[in-house]
């Protein structure tokens with residue numbers, strides 16, 4: 001599955017030819033780059049041992065977006081607990097944002113999760129993270145309550161979001 005590359009210069013000319021990212025399962029050799037991005041963008045980056053213990057565990061879907069042979073531009077980690085998929089982490093490298101990579105990884109998750117019956121998807125997101133919340137709402141997630149003080153770095157509340165696993169929910173999602 002290819003992410004859309006659609007950014008021009010904003011002056012009405014043709015889109016620049018950026019190498020598209022493709023989405024595939026995360027491999028152990030991707031971990032170093034994932035950790036690098038995580039340390040760059042997160043106030044509470046995942047440690048290596050946590051990432052490695054998720055990777056390849058049964059009941060997980062762990063994806064990377066890559067350019068070329070193996071340049072990681074984004075990653076997504078999801079785990080299945082009791083028939084519900086929990087999106088644990090999704091991030092795109094700052095210089096590759098707003099090109100559809102986050103959306104493409106999420107849709108790939110929905111596709112891969114569709115193989116086994118499940119109740120749906122849930123995630124937590126900082127209440128201030130308007131861009132991510134917009135992305136999730138566009139993908140069919142709805143607000144499902146708040147966890148007060150969920151984020152330890154600044155005591156910020158988490159918005160809990162939920163998306164049904166019923167295939168009909170895929171209708172209307174641009175792919």
Ligand SMILES: CC(C)(COP(=O)(O)OP(=O)(O)OC[C@H]1O[C@@H](n2cnc3c(N)ncnc32)[C@H](O)[C@@H]1OP(=O)(O)O)[C@@H](O)C(=O)NCCC(=O)NCCS
Nearest residue numbers: 090091092097098099100101102103124125131132134135
């Ligand atoms: C959230 C994140 C993963 C989105 O990835 P992305 O590849 O930039 O997102 P996409 O290009 O697929 O965006 C799809 C749509 O989501 C919405 N969106 C995404 N980022 C947005 C932003 N910063 N502001 C407003 N809307 C945004 C838009 O509707 C966008 O469509 P558009 O570009 O046509 O307007 C990325 O911003 C990121 O890594 N953020 C830091 C980590 C993070 O916050 N992760 C979420 C934790 S729950």
